[in-house]
Amino acid sequence: ATITNHMPTAELQALDAAHHIHPFSHQAELAEKGARVITRADGIYLTDSEGETILDGMAGLWCVNIGYGRKELADVAARQMTELPYYNSFFQTTHVPVIALSQRLADLAPGDLNHVFYAGSGSEANDTNIRMVRTYWAEKGKPTKTTIISRKNAYHGSTVGAASLGGMAGMHAQGGIPIPDIHHIDQPNWWAEGGDATPEDFGLERAQQLEQAILELGEDKVAAFIAEPVQGAGGVIVAPDSYWPEIQRICDKYEILLIADEVICGFGRTGNWFGSQTLGIRPDIMTVAKGLSSGYMPIGASIVSDEIAEVIGNCEFNHGYTYSGHPVACAVALENLRLLEEEGIVDRAGREIAPYLKEKWEGLLDHPLVGEAKIVGLMGSVALTPDKASRAAFASDPGTIGYICRDRCFANNLVMRHVGDRMIICPPLVITKAEVDLLIERARKSLDETL
Ligand code: PLP
Numbered sequence: 001a002t003i004t005n006h007m008p009t010a011e012l013q014a015l016d017a018a019h020h021i022h023p024f025s026h027q028a029e030l031a032e033k034g035a036r037v038i039t040r041a042d043g044i045y046l047t048d049s050e051g052e053t054i055l056d057g058m059a060g061l062w063c064v065n066i067g068y069g070r071k072e073l074a075d076v077a078a079r080q081m082t083e084l085p086y087y088n089s090f091f092q093t094t095h096v097p098v099i100a101l102s103q104r105l106a107d108l109a110p111g112d113l114n115h116v117f118y119a120g121s122g123s124e125a126n127d128t129n130i131r132m133v134r135t136y137w138a139e140k141g142k143p144t145k146t147t148i149i150s151r152k153n154a155y156h157g158s159t160v161g162a163a164s165l166g167g168m169a170g171m172h173a174q175g176g177i178p179i180p181d182i183h184h185i186d187q188p189n190w191w192a193e194g195g196d197a198t199p200e201d202f203g204l205e206r207a208q209q210l211e212q213a214i215l216e217l218g219e220d221k222v223a224a225f226i227a228e229p230v231q232g233a234g235g236v237i238v239a240p241d242s243y244w245p246e247i248q249r250i251c252d253k254y255e256i257l258l259i260a261d262e263v264i265c266g267f268g269r270t271g272n273w274f275g276s277q278t279l280g281i282r283p284d285i286m287t288v289a290k291g292l293s294s295g296y297m298p299i300g301a302s303i304v305s306d307e308i309a310e311v312i313g314n315c316e317f318n319h320g321y322t323y324s325g326h327p328v329a330c331a332v333a334l335e336n337l338r339l340l341e342e343e344g345i346v347d348r349a350g351r352e353i354a355p356y357l358k359e360k361w362e363g364l365l366d367h368p369l370v371g372e373a374k375i376v377g378l379m380g381s382v383a384l385t386p387d388k389a390s391r392a393a394f395a396s397d398p399g400t401i402g403y404i405c406r407d408r409c410f411a412n413n414l415v416m417r418h419v420g421d422r423m424i425i426c427p428p429l430v431i432t433k434a435e436v437d438l439l440i441e442r443a444r445k446s447l448d449e450t451l
Contacts, residue, residue, distance in 0.1 A: 005039045009049040012037045023158075036410070041068035044428045044435055046415070054413045057425045057439055062232060062264045062379075063295035066336055066345060067430035073296045073332050073339075080331040089325050097330035104337055105303055108273055111282055115309035117302045118325040122263035122289030123157025125300035126226070129285055130161045131319050132302060132312060133224040133257050139311050145223045147181045149213050149256075154187070155233035156226065156261055156287075165226055168234075183217060185209040187231060188239035191372045191383050191391055203240030211250045224257035224285075225250075229275030232264035232426070235419035236381030238374045244279045257284040257308075263300070264379065267291030267337075268346035268429050271354045271377035278376060284308060294336045299329035340429075349378055349429035356433050360440045361425070367447050369401075378429060384421045384450075394421045401450060408446035416443060423447075 003015065017031035037049035044067055046054040059065060066073075080097060087095050098118070106114040117132070119125040130148060137145035150156070152167035163171045164178030167187070172178060188206040190199045197205065214222050225247070231237040251258040260283035265275025269291060272278045276286065285308065289300030304312075323329070340346050354377045361380045362373045371385035384401050386392050394401040402418035409416040409423075417424045427439060 005049065009037055010034070012049060043067050043069060044431050052413055054410075054415060055427075055435070055439055055442065057409075057414055057416045057427050057443075059426050059428045060295050061290070062269075062426045063290035065267050065269065065291040065429045066294040066339060067428040070294075070296075070336075070339065073294070073335055076331050076335040077297065077328055080328045084327050087327060088320075088322065090320055095325075095327050097327040097334065098325035101325075101330040101334045101337075104334060105288075105301065108337070109286060109303045110274060110277055112306045113283070113286060113303045114306055115304050117304065118321075118323075118330075119289075119300040119302070120298050120321055120323040120326070120329075121157070121300045122261075122287060123159040123162040123300075124321055125263075125287045125289060125302050126156045126165055126261065127159050127161035128302050128319060129224075129226070129259055129287060130165065132285070132304070132308070132317070133259070135315065135317060136257070136308055136311050137223050139315055142220065144220050147183055147217055147221050148223055148259075149183045149185060149210060149217075149225045151187045151227055151231070152184050153189070153234040153237070154184075154226075154228060154231060154261075156228075157263075183213055185213050187234065187237060188243045189231075189235075189237045190240055192393065199240035200242045203242035204246055206239075207243050207246035207250065210247060211254075214250070214254050214256065219254050222254070222256055224259050226259040226261055228261045228263075229265045229279045229281060230270060230376050230379060232379065233419065235422035236374060236379050236424050236426075238376055239279075244281055248281060259283060259285045259287065261287045263287055263289045264291075264426070267294075268340060268349050269377055269379055269426070271350035273346060275376075292336070293329060293333040294340075296336065297326075297329040297332040298323070299326065299333050345429050349431075353429070353431060353433065353436065354378060357431075357436050360436055363440070364444065364447070367444065369447055369451060378431070379424075379426045381419075381422045381424045384423065405446060405450040408449045409442065412442045412446050412449075414439065414442035414446065416446070 013034035016035055038046050039049050040047040044056055046056050102116045105116050134146050150165045154167040156162045156165040164182045167184045186206055188203055190202050194202040260276045262274050266288045270278040276283050284305045286303045293299050358375050361375045364370045365373050369384045370382045371388045372383040374381050402421050405423055406418040
């Protein structure tokens with residue numbers, strides 16, 4: 001029989017468990033519990049197969065910046081599918097959607113980031129970056145500059161290359177990563193690792209680890225440093241103010257390419273178009289994905305400087321994906337960017353919603369479980385602690401506090417994610433002040449029930 005939204009939930013769950021392997025999930029546990037079946041979505045709300053309405057505090061997977069249900073994007077996709085559903089730009093051809101999107105991204109991106117290489121996802125774009133920076137240095141006559149420095153607890157994707165760049169211990173434990181010539185320094189997570197240092201001193205110390213690593217590895221070995229302006233999947237870790245200026249100074253001093261992974265931070269998430277603008281970073285490459293199409297189509301890209309494009313342009317860069325610059329994905333992304341700008345969504349999120357949300361989010365600090373509340377634009381986290389004064393941590397194994405709180409949120413029809421003992425929000429940028437109130441009300445209720 002045809003499988004539809006109208007089937008009983010239990011049947012859908014059984015079929016799902018029988019044939020679908022979920023990403024980042026413990027299959028057997030999930031099968032026992034049954035995955036919640038999402039059937040529709042509109043604005044910031046999801047609907048499930050039981051007819052419940054759920055506030056999506058995570059914008060899907062940090063990606064639905066424009067919110068759900070924008071018919072304009074569906075119409076553009078349908079038109080593009082009819083006119084030119086697929087073509088590529090490998091062998092001396094191009095097409096209008098890829099030309100238009102590239103020009104638009106060059107306009108939006110800061111500095112001289114004027115050239116775009118496309119991928120199907122953020123992971124793929126970061127794989128592109130690994131090969132691109134190494135090729136860049138080889139073309140400049142410095143082929144020993146191959147090492148890329150990244151950070152522990154960073155998330156840069158799930159392909160072998162991107163997971164190697166990332167610093168997630170759980171990922172490194174499986175499947176033969178990291179690849180060679182990737183080096184990790186510590187993350188600027190003051191709450192968990194700052195000890196007695198002030199946040200400012202700690203930020204400086206963590207940034208200076210980059211300089212130490214460059215000196216230890218050798219200036220002639222290091223190609224690039226990659227980082228998320230605000231670490232997302234690692235728990236929305238906001239670096240102390242002293243951190244980024246020092247990182248920028250070090251990259252400039254040693255001529256290390258700076259790759260800002262803007263996959264989450266891009267397209268309005270931090271209150272500006274790009275996280276690099278919010279944090280005062282001047283990257284040579286930005287990785288983008290997610291908010292580029294608001295998740296409506298799979299697309300990612302590396303946006304690179306004039307200098308990198310020129311150097312790479314002097315050789316044949318043997319790299320590309322069948323779906324690099326996919327016309328339907330490009331057309332949808334372009335329309336998404338048009339709406340984000342013309343409807344003032346990025347602007348309003350940064351000017352009106354971000355300060356309102358910040359006040360409410362930081363208000364959670366009066367809750368007995370909440371030790372730290374961090375927020376930049378519309379991405380925030382709280383650290384749960386059994387003892388605020390000592391900044392003690394709960395264990396982060398399954399079944400412990402973060403999982404309990406996440407499940408309480410879900411039961412209260414709020415999607416919040418947890419990473420260890422941090423609870424995270426990243427709502428669609430179209431969220432209203434009244435909806436912020438609802439989000440906070442449900443978060444507080446869930447925290448109460450976690451106690
Ligand atoms: N980079 C960052 C900062 C991310 O947060 C993610 C996904 O969460 C990725 C890269 C990987 O992107 P994708 O899942 O589209 O491959």
